[in-house]
Amino acid sequence: MSDDPDLCVAPESDEPGLLALSAFVDGELPDAQSRAMARRLASDPRAAGIAAHYRAQRAALRALFADPVAPRHGPCVAWPVRTPWWRRAAFAGGALAAGVALGWLGGALAPRFAPSAALQWVAPAAAQRAFARDADLAYALYAPDARHPVEIAAGRDGAPLAWLSARVGRRIAAPSLREYGFALLGARLLPGAGGPAAQFMYENAAGERLALYVSASAQREAAVRPWRDGGRHTFYWVSERTAYALSGQLDEGRLRSIAADVCGELGGHPQRWR
DSSP: OOOOOEEEOOOOOOHHHHHHHHHHHTTOSOHHHHHHHHHHHHHOHHHHHHHHHHHHHHHHHHHHHOOOOOOTTSOOOOOOOOOOHHHHHHHHHHHHIIIIIIHHHOOSOSOOOOSOTTGGGSOHHHHHHHHHHHHHHHHHHHTTOSSOSOSEEEESOSHHHHHHHHHHTSOOOOOOBGGGTBEEEEEEEEOOTTSOEEEEEEEOTTSOEEEEEEEEOSSSEEEEEEEEETTEEEEEEEETTEEEEEEESSOHHHHHHHHHHHHHHTTOOGGGGO
16 A cells, blocks of 8 residues: 655644633633633634634534433432632643644643553453544544644654654554545544544545544554444554554445554554454
């Protein structure tokens, strides 16, 4: 299979500013700071674009996780008071930086991680399911995005793959899917249950998209398993302590065939799946 172009990393940004921008979108800034942020957005097209992207992500997540309307006389559930944004930022700044700053601008804000220590205590099957769920949700969130399906666009410089590999903690590559009619759009870095994950997005002439989700794994190897959610299908496996998941809305048999080819190209052993 021929190689796709490499990736080009977008400029860096500052974590505190992104946290404040996220808090503004969520309506969590004090009034004075909120007014100041609104003035900044009015004069800063780049910041306004990031804010618009955050709002789109927020709307997509709400749509993705929306519950059916509760029965009119059903049980009432009391939710705890939401922790202020600045306190959540103090405890989870790293996660926000990985999920927001790195997801949007590809800045080098996330440290190099090994697989999550917490997940190393989880049963392998449960850890794999958590990984597959993350891959499926990432696909559900970003594959429909017409404007920003990736944050690191396909290009010609090999440095971005090294950058992604350093963040994920594994040497990773973007396999070519051209023989199946899919071209590489680019990638993004995302937070995951087992640490940072890279998502590579592909698209064919019909506008169909596939996503390859890659993360470090505490396991050395695991055979392919399917994950289904509505019309979305994911095949996930582990090879040489690297977890992979290929997600899409293609016919399940066709997607499995592509996943086997991807596994082989990345040094795995798809013949062991049978």
